[in-house]
Amino acid sequence: MALLAEPKEPKIVTDTVPGPASRSALQQLAELQDTRATVLAGDYSKSVGNYLADADGNLLLDMYCQIASIPVGYNNARILAAAGSPEMATALANRPALGVFPPKDWAQMLSETLLKVRPAGLDMVFTTAHGSDANEVAFKAALMNYARKRRGVRAFTEEELASVMDNEAPGAPDVAILSFALGFHGRTFGALSATRSKAIHKLDIPAFKWPRAPFPQLQYPLDKYEAENAAEEARCLDALDQILRTNKVPVAAAIIEPIQSEGGDRHASPEFFRGVRRITQEHDVALIVDEVQTGCGATGTFWAHEQWQLPTPPDMVTFSKKMQVAGFFHTREMVPDQTYRNFNTWMGDVPRTLIARAVVEEVAERGLIEQVRETGAYMLAHLRPLAIRYHRVVGNVRGQGTFVAFDCPTPEIRAELLQLMRNEGVNMGGSGELAVRFRPMLTLTKAHVNVFVSRLQSVLNKLYQKHWPV
Amino acid sequence: MALLAEPKEPKIVTDTVPGPASRSALQQLAELQDTRATVLAGDYSKSVGNYLADADGNLLLDMYCQIASIPVGYNNARILAAAGSPEMATALANRPALGVFPPKDWAQMLSETLLKVRPAGLDMVFTTAHGSDANEVAFKAALMNYARKRRGVRAFTEEELASVMDNEAPGAPDVAILSFALGFHGRTFGALSATRSKAIHKLDIPAFKWPRAPFPQLQYPLDKYEAENAAEEARCLDALDQILRTNKVPVAAAIIEPIQSEGGDRHASPEFFRGVRRITQEHDVALIVDEVQTGCGATGTFWAHEQWQLPTPPDMVTFSKKMQVAGFFHTREMVPDQTYRNFNTWMGDVPRTLIARAVVEEVAERGLIEQVRETGAYMLAHLRPLAIRYHRVVGNVRGQGTFVAFDCPTPEIRAELLQLMRNEGVNMGGSGELAVRFRPMLTLTKAHVNVFVSRLQSVLNKLYQKHWPV
Numbered sequence: 053m054a055l056l057a058e059p060k061e062p063k064i065v066t067d068t069v070p071g072p073a074s075r076s077a078l079q080q081l082a083e084l085q086d087t088r089a090t091v092l093a094g095d096y097s098k099s100v101g102n103y104l105a106d107a108d109g110n111l112l113l114d115m116y117c118q119i120a121s122i123p124v125g126y127n128n129a130r131i132l133a134a135a136g137s138p139e140m141a142t143a144l145a146n147r148p149a150l151g152v153f154p155p156k157d158w159a160q161m162l163s164e165t166l167l168k169v170r171p172a173g174l175d176m177v178f179t180t181a182h183g184s185d186a187n188e189v190a191f192k193a194a195l196m197n198y199a200r201k202r203r204g205v206r207a208f209t210e211e212e213l214a215s216v217m218d219n220e221a222p223g224a225p226d227v228a229i230l231s232f233a234l235g236f237h238g239r240t241f242g243a244l245s246a247t248r249s250k251a252i253h254k255l256d257i258p259a260f261k262w263p264r265a266p267f268p269q270l271q272y273p274l275d276k277y278e279a280e281n282a283a284e285e286a287r288c289l290d291a292l293d294q295i296l297r298t299n300k301v302p303v304a305a306a307i308i309e310p311i312q313s314e315g316g317d318r319h320a321s322p323e324f325f326r327g328v329r330r331i332t333q334e335h336d337v338a339l340i341v342d343e344v345q346t347g348c349g350a351t352g353t354f355w356a357h358e359q360w361q362l363p364t365p366p367d368m369v370t371f372s373k374k375m376q377v378a379g380f381f382h383t384r385e386m387v388p389d390q391t392y393r394n395f396n397t398w399m400g401d402v403p404r405t406l407i408a409r410a411v412v413e414e415v416a417e418r419g420l421i422e423q424v425r426e427t428g429a430y431m432l433a434h435l436r437p438l439a440i441r442y443h444r445v446v447g448n449v450r451g452q453g454t455f456v457a458f459d460c461p462t463p464e465i466r467a468e469l470l471q472l473m474r475n476e477g478v479n480m481g482g483s484g485e486l487a488v489r490f491r492p493m494l495t496l497t498k499a500h501v502n503v504f505v506s507r508l509q510s511v512l513n514k515l516y517q518k519h520w521p522v
Numbered sequence: 523m524a525l526l527a528e529p530k531e532p533k534i535v536t537d538t539v540p541g542p543a544s545r546s547a548l549q550q551l552a553e554l555q556d557t558r559a560t561v562l563a564g565d566y567s568k569s570v571g572n573y574l575a576d577a578d579g580n581l582l583l584d585m586y587c588q589i590a591s592i593p594v595g596y597n598n599a600r601i602l603a604a605a606g607s608p609e610m611a612t613a614l615a616n617r618p619a620l621g622v623f624p625p626k627d628w629a630q631m632l633s634e635t636l637l638k639v640r641p642a643g644l645d646m647v648f649t650t651a652h653g654s655d656a657n658e659v660a661f662k663a664a665l666m667n668y669a670r671k672r673r674g675v676r677a678f679t680e681e682e683l684a685s686v687m688d689n690e691a692p693g694a695p696d697v698a699i700l701s702f703a704l705g706f707h708g709r710t711f712g713a714l715s716a717t718r719s720k721a722i723h724k725l726d727i728p729a730f731k732w733p734r735a736p737f738p739q740l741q742y743p744l745d746k747y748e749a750e751n752a753a754e755e756a757r758c759l760d761a762l763d764q765i766l767r768t769n770k771v772p773v774a775a776a777i778i779e780p781i782q783s784e785g786g787d788r789h790a791s792p793e794f795f796r797g798v799r800r801i802t803q804e805h806d807v808a809l810i811v812d813e814v815q816t817g818c819g820a821t822g823t824f825w826a827h828e829q830w831q832l833p834t835p836p837d838m839v840t841f842s843k844k845m846q847v848a849g850f851f852h853t854r855e856m857v858p859d860q861t862y863r864n865f866n867t868w869m870g871d872v873p874r875t876l877i878a879r880a881v882v883e884e885v886a887e888r889g890l891i892e893q894v895r896e897t898g899a900y901m902l903a904h905l906r907p908l909a910i911r912y913h914r915v916v917g918n919v920r921g922q923g924t925f926v927a928f929d930c931p932t933p934e935i936r937a938e939l940l941q942l943m944r945n946e947g948v949n950m951g952g953s954g955e956l957a958v959r960f961r962p963m964l965t966l967t968k969a970h971v972n973v974f975v976s977r978l979q980s981v982l983n984k985l986y987q988k989h990w991p992v
Contacts (some may be wrong), residue, residue, distance in 0.1 A: 243691055
């Protein structure tokens, strides 16, 4: 496959995005699947680097990247080489049950990939298919460890063995996973019980009666509201402590995102997270850091929680999205006392692990984490003046690395802005009720930021002319 | 890659399986992952057709096939061609969020793959990553449809919108998914609440208080126990009706396997399943047929439930394993009334769909379903005499297609038999407490059965000499 070159700027050949070819492809798909959330039909063989091609021949600068999950560019040469290798063909054609018949080089493959980027203190890794099940296997590990600490070395009782088949205690006990208000941890039933992002994600689905702690709502700019924000974080830590002290159902683990992503790009300070670690430790509650969206370099460190300078590591760190393979890192303590307990047929995916190996190599060899820090600072430096000049539309500019967001005044204005940006050739997404989130690849450069900022400025002018004509 | 030829019989070069090279690879892996369920370290580039190669150079006739999930042979030429295609490289290197930016040919890809084998009456398909999440999205579809039928066209109430964020009713209502005793439907929290196979799968994990209906325990041989089995099935159907009539928590859906697989290869008659369909319809309860293990031809029809001759189709059919991609087929009624409700980042997997396309083509062009029927009948014809001659070890021979099993008298004898068979070069697995299950590929032939039967006879002789010497 000939490698395409990235264009200098977006190329838009239709009046609006999606254009007629995208719309026609999506209409055909609507016979087979629910397409109401679709934006456009992609042409992935023609996408390149930071640019997403669509069915109409449009080329959009992609600042959303398949919901934050393209790490190093479309049709990246190193990833394509991994994808086209004989090793990959063997892996695709012979899908193993990794927990029973792993490939003889599976340990080596993990060492060259996930273990190379393991968070400090977490030496083992459990691979899964996506972020939701990564969080769920982490929950299960925490729940089994919680039970073991109370049961000790005795065998399961007859009552435990019988009651569990009826989904009743003591075999299936009432033990909780705590999560934070507006957190998002996935869509399967356990993950969804911990998810608190939006009602529409949860309505009509039964949920475990698990507790929800408040997450700080910071005010911007941070330097202006230092005292208020510190008080808000202290309030949330007190509430966490209070819940762990008084919750009727015992809590086995707490799960938290370094930056609440689906919930609206909500940040908190390293001090806050150190407080969460301290309080969970005081209550002997396992701490799971959900790095599904923040992991793999986007915040300027490989894992966002590295920036917290924790005195002791979290018990588990989950990942997916940009890593392309999912799972969680953990200590040996989180291995259950018997086999087949935290188990499934495939236990992860060899092809996606081979892709992850190429991602990890690309990030290291091209110094992409450093680039993210520089590009991210450049983004913020260019967005902050826009927030002054176009304050009716752009508020609360915030970010770590290129994991950047701002708030619009209403969901309607945000929808208008996102559509106009697509028509100008820039693909972005929303998060929470009001935020516009940037989730570019790690390969974003200052040149891309210049392109994006000029388009944004033009769209902001249009919005002002329409809504606030002088 | 040069295609290897399948050997005429197993080749075992070590005293036992696993041999030293496998053991060493697994020991290395034990530093990184829980390896207590591992059997051997595979050498997938040297595996071929029905034969699994291991790290020691052993070649085992594989009748277990990565827990029933290899469809048409290791290193199958058509699958390798799909795996090595430029289309595959593009799909691997550019993982889309299929619900938002699907590839422009995604509808065509689905039409050439999953839609080609869709069960009668089910025209839409939702793709996922594995069997557990296939069942969970089917549960969610049923639960949302259940709520819609009661809510009608009115908007969500303030109370629903607020309570759901606390995981409380009415937003997160107490509604159940019914499953059957000894059924297995996966390991994530929702799927696990429906799973009733073994205590060890469920212990220490909170579960929804969902009801469990009895599944028939048939006696063998079937022709001898016709009246008893009919009575047993009638008893189970009555119990199902009774639960749906009286269960405190309303039931939105029932999920059932055509053959209970992890639960011990438990079969029931087409009449029983027609009864389940009739009763669920009477109670307006959605019927989900879990074909994760039975689907893709192993029972002699593409979907096992085709053999039931249902007057009306099930509401949903889930799949994974041999299909290599997972998901569920459904009617348009199961699409929620708003978007983003049954949704996630990846919504399935293009590379695995391309593999599934090759699987479906291979099955059709080689007439493998017909072959499964013939080979399955041949297997049963050879196993039934062994069950007479070696009745102390081999009991209750049963099967549909090559989805065949027999029972051992104790778990210990079964473990001994499986180990001896591996040492003789035949890889098999257990299911439930006592069953030995055969889950060969669709490519199994009578010649393979001859190889396997001669090995089994030799192992049975050894077991008799040891335990029941004359």
